[in-house]
Amino acid sequence: MLHKFPTIINSMQSTRIKTLSISLSRYCHFKTKMGFESLNRTSTLASKTAQNNVAIFWDLDNKPPNSFPPFEAAVKLKTAASSFGVVRSMVAYANHHAFSYVPIVVREQRRERKLLNQLENKGVIKSVEPHFCKVCGRRFYTNEKLVNHFKQIHEREHQKRLNQIESARGSRRVKLVGKYSMKMEKYKNAARDVLTPKVGYGLAAELKRAGFWVGTVSNRPQAADVALRDHMVNVMDKRKAECLVLVSDDSDFVEVLKEAKLRCLKTVVVGDLNDGALKRVADTGFSWMEILKGKAKKEAVSVVGKWKDRDILKRLEWTYNPEVDGKLNGSEDVFDDQSEDQDFNSTDDGSNADCICTKDSGPWWELDSDSDFNSSQSQ
Numbered sequence: 090m091l092h093k094f095p096t097i098i099n100s101m102q103s104t105r106i107k108t109l110s111i112s113l114s115r116y117c118h119f120k121t122k123m124g125f126e127s128l129n130r131t132s133t134l135a136s137k138t139a140q141n142n143v144a145i146f147w148d149l150d151n152k153p154p155n156s157f158p159p160f161e162a163a164v165k166l167k168t169a170a171s172s173f174g175v176v177r178s179m180v181a182y183a184n185h186h187a188f189s190y191v192p193i194v195v196r197e198q199r200r201e202r203k204l205l206n207q208l209e210n211k212g213v214i215k216s217v218e219p220h221f222c223k224v225c226g227r228r229f230y231t232n233e234k235l236v237n238h239f240k241q242i243h244e245r246e247h248q249k250r251l252n253q254i255e256s257a258r259g260s261r262r263v264k265l266v267g268k269y270s271m272k273m274e275k276y277k278n279a280a281r282d283v284l285t286p287k288v289g290y291g292l293a294a295e296l297k298r299a300g301f302w303v304g305t306v307s308n309r310p311q312a313a314d315v316a317l318r319d320h321m322v323n324v325m326d327k328r329k330a331e332c333l334v335l336v337s338d339d340s341d342f343v344e345v346l347k348e349a350k351l352r353c354l355k356t357v358v359v360g361d362l363n364d365g366a367l368k369r370v371a372d373t374g375f376s377w378m379e380i381l382k383g384k385a386k387k388e389a390v391s392v393v394g395k396w397k398d399r400d401i402l403k404r405l406e407w408t409y410n411p412e413v414d415g416k417l418n419g420s421e422d423v424f425d426d427q428s429e430d431q432d433f434n435s436t437d438d439g440s441n442a443d444c445i446c447t448k449d450s451g452p453w454w455e456l457d458s459d460s461d462f463n464s465s466q467s468q
Contacts, residue, residue, distance in 0.1 A: 141175070146333065148336060148339060151314075152361075160299050173355070178302070182305075185307075188305065206233045318345050331355060340367065346370045373392050375388075
C-alpha cells in the first residue's frame with residue numbers, strides 16, 4: 090500500500106519537516122537575535138568609550154608648511170591624528186606676516202613658470218598637451234593665453250555672482266547661494282591651478298579647505314602663542330578632548346602640556362626637533378617627514394595600546410580617598426568600641442559575680458585538691 094502512494098508520503102514528510110524547521114527557526118531566531126543585539130550594543134558602547142576625542146592645535150608662526158603643499162600637509166596631519174581617536178576640532182593660529190609670506194620653494198616654482206611662459210610665447214618650446222580650462226573646457230597652446238582667458242571671462246563672471254549675492258537679502262539671497270554654489274566651487278578649484286594668489290601663497294584658503302579653523306592675530310610678538318594657549322586651556326576646561334595634538338617646536342607651550350598631563354590628557358607633539366622640550370614633556374612625538382610618509386599612523390597603533398595598558402594599571406592602583414576611607418575607618422572603630430563595651434558589660438553581669446563569690450567563699454590559700462584530700466581522710 091505504501092509503495093502505491095509514494096508522492097503522498099513524501100509530501101507528508103516534507104510538511105512535517107517544514108513545520109519543525111519553522112518552529113526551530115523561530116525559537117533559534119529569537120534567541121540569536123537577542124544575543125546579537127546584546128553583542129552589538131556592547132560592541133558599540135565599547136567602541137564609543139574606547140575612542141578618544143582629538144583636538145589639533147597648529148602654531149603656524151613656528152611651524153608653517155613651507156616645504157610642503159599646505160592642503161596636503163593638513164590632510165596628512167588629520168589622518169595621522171585620527172589614529173589616536175575621533176578628530177573633533179582643528180585650529181591654526183598665525184599673524185598677518187605668516188599669511189603674506191611666500192616660501193622659497195613657491196618662489197622658485199613661480200619663477201620657473203614665468204620662464205616657461207616666455208619660452209612658449211617665443212615658440213622655443215611647445216607643451217606636449219594643450220592647456221585645458223577646467224571651467225568651460227576650452228584648450229590653449231600657451232599657458233599665458235589660458236590665464237588671460239580665465240581672467241577676462243570666468244573671473245568677471247565669478248565677481249558678478251558675488252555682487253548679486255551681496256546685494257540680495259532674505260530668501261532671495263539663500264536661493265542665489267544655492268543656485269551658484271556648484272559654479273562657485275568649480276571656479277575655486279580651477280582658479281587654484283591657474284591664478285597666482287595676490288597675497289602670499291594661499292595658506293589660509295588651503296587650510297580652510299582641509300577643514301581647519303584659521304585664526305589671524307596681530308603682528309605683536311607671541312600673539313599667536315598666547316591665542317593658541319588660551320584656546321588649548323579653554324578646550325581642557327570644557328573637556329572637549331582627551332588627546333591634544335600640538336604642531337610646534339616652541340618651548341613656551343611646555344607649561345600647557347604639563348597642565349594637560351596633570352588633567353590625565355594624552356599629548357602628541359609634531360615638530361622637527363628630536364630632543365626638544367615639548368617632545369620630552371609629551372607622551373609621544375613625530376616629525377613632519379613621519380607625518381607625510383605615513384609612519385606616524387603606523388606607530389600610533391602601538392602608542393594607543395600603551396595608553397590603554399597605562400589606564401588599566403591606573404585603575405588597579407589603590408589611592409587614598411579621605412572622604413570614603415575616613416568613613417569606613419570610622420565605622421570600623423565604632424564597631425570595635427561597641428564590641429569591647431559589650432565584652433566588658435558581659436563580664437560584669439550578676440550571674441558571673443555569684444559564680445565568683447561561690448568559688449571564693451573559702452580562704453584563697455586553700456586549694457580544691459587539699460579540701461578533697463581532707464574529706465577522704467575523715468571518711
